[in-house]
Amino acid sequence: MNIALDMMGGDFAPDEAVRGVARFLTAGQENVHLTLVGDKDQLSPLLTELAVLSARVTVVHAPQVIGMHEHPTKALKEKTQSSIAVGFQLLAGKKIDAFISAGNTGAMLVGAHYFLKTIQGVIRPAISTLIPKNNGGTGLLLDVGLNADCKPEQLNQFAILGSLYARHISGIENPRVGLINIGEEEGKGNLLAQSAYPLLKANPSIHFIGNIEGRDILLDRADVMVCEGFTGNIILKLAESIYEITRQKEIRHDYFERFNFENYGGTPLLGVSEPVISQALAFSNMIDLAVKMISSDLLGKMKSRFERLG
Amino acid sequence: MNIALDMMGGDFAPDEAVRGVARFLTAGQENVHLTLVGDKDQLSPLLTELAVLSARVTVVHAPQVIGMHEHPTKALKEKTQSSIAVGFQLLAGKKIDAFISAGNTGAMLVGAHYFLKTIQGVIRPAISTLIPKNNGGTGLLLDVGLNADCKPEQLNQFAILGSLYARHISGIENPRVGLINIGEEEGKGNLLAQSAYPLLKANPSIHFIGNIEGRDILLDRADVMVCEGFTGNIILKLAESIYEITRQKEIRHDYFERFNFENYGGTPLLGVSEPVISQALAFSNMIDLAVKMISSDLLGKMKSRFERLG
Secondary structure, eight states, X not given: OEEEEETTOSTTTTHHHHHHHHHHHHHOOTTOXXXXXXXXXXXXXXXXXXXXXXXXXEEEEOOBOOOTTSOHHHHHHHOTTBHHHHHHHHHHTTSSSEEEOSSOHHHHHHHHHHHSOBOTTOSSOEEEEEEEOTTSOEEEEEOSSSOSSOOXXXXXXXXXHHHHHHHHTSOOSSOEEEEEOSSSSXXXXXXXXXXXXXXXXXXXXXXXXXXXXXXXXXXXXXXXXEOOHHHHHHHHHHHHHHHHHHHXXXXXXXXXXXXXXXXXXXXXXXXXXXXXXXXXXXXXXXXXXXXXXXXXXXHHHHHHHHHHHO | OEEEEETTOSTTTTHHHHHHHHHHHHHOOTTOEEEEEEOHHHHHHHHHHTTOOGGGEEEEEOOBOOOTTSOHHHHHHHOTTBHHHHHHHHHHTTSSSEEEOSSOHHHHHHHHHHHSOBOTTOSSOEEEEEEEOTTSOEEEEEOSSSOSSOOHHHHHHHHHHHHHHHHHTSOXXXXXXXXXXXXXXXXXXXXXXXXXXXXXXXXXXXXXXXXXXGGGTTTXXXXXXXXXXXXXXXXXHHHHHHHHHXXXXXXXXXXXXXXXXXXXXXXXXXXXXXXXXXXXXXXXXXXXHHHHHHHTTHHHHHHHHHHHHO
């Protein structure tokens, strides 16, 4: 398999990305070839310095960089030779099997939208994150920001996408799906949650356990937690801030270490036809996740599930 | 001033309520008379035992109790002699100046809706909570569950109600109002947040500072944080669960002690014509809050603000 990395994205590019590549190549996974997308002049000396074996990597030159705070659509349109644009061109042309970036998240999402197809039957892709549970496990939360407004059917699709992810990537046989809501009983919540509940309840391809409340998010209640991207984004950023605050206050505890979202190997974009992972800083974790997504044929399973539903 | 307490609400009623009364009467505030609503047969021996001075309290007999898990509307309709129903009758009849309960929150909200008027001009009341900030202060978050779906104008009204509360109860001269959103710039967010932003920006009676994100909620960014009740409830319950989890894991730190929401004296219902406080366990804190709401004439100020706007 051939996994492409945006080498120019993130605050410490390209050094951090090159170190991640070196670490991954040392640790194993010999059947993985890495395509490094970025400025050749900057990358070559770093690769030599860290003795990265040229047989296992290909450098694809991309002289432009999209900055972390650039306007996504504008930047992608103007910088056709940026590492993000070039990476998506490779992915759309089936030259690579997955694309990973720690760069401008908005540009990654816009790029996926422009260059890739949504899986047939999926209304809109979603971004997800792992949330640390109090018992040591994790739960998948989606959407965390791509779909600020949703129709009930979208939440139902997030449940399907999330369940397949939890099963094939996290290894949970029959993942419990919870609808994030304000109240336990059916009929509670806002109009969206009220309408989504019966869809989830009637969905035979998921294991729906009902509503989960704010107090259940950090507990081991559900393996997949679905909501629209507004609430999901607030939850994710609030959880991230807890880690920041405990660091500042020097409150050290294993539990809060797990709120360091860098541990989780990035945010996969679920519902697009090719593996795209963004928004993480730990490159070797991201590569591991991409390997898992490819070797489990997660996207093939998502496609056939939605084909059967369609 | 005369403050009525539902003596029968909460998991440890009436003992906990009687202890709260005794504590309040010892601590001072001599101009406050307390009306204790509940089962006389249960209350009298406890009041005698704790030597509560009869000159400062009046017991109003209410033989029925609405349980914590009863259906609010049904229970209020059937149990007209319950402590909650009797309390609201007293408040609606101007026999008392405020009503406090640690009992069934739903019944308190339904009771307020049935027995009290909404302040003229207010679309719907909101419930609020104080959120601990990393610098030691607190911010007011509203709505936290009463309005699962909102129109933009409601968020604008929450900003006005919250600002008056922050000024007159928390003593913040010019409270900063933040709109909870997913993104910093105007135009970001779901349809509701996009539409609410210009209303808040154009509102001369608040100090609007723009959008605040999930990561800002626990930081000292805004004194008043507005959102619909779905997101607000998820935030509140998530914050409450952090306290629970740190207790379980025996992570002791002053910072997390402040996530014990019992410290904050209850949830005032903002936008109704009389002071109603619910959903807290610390009775003497609730009485203190009621005293502050009455002595600052918070509701008079809310009424006149909405009169001027109307």
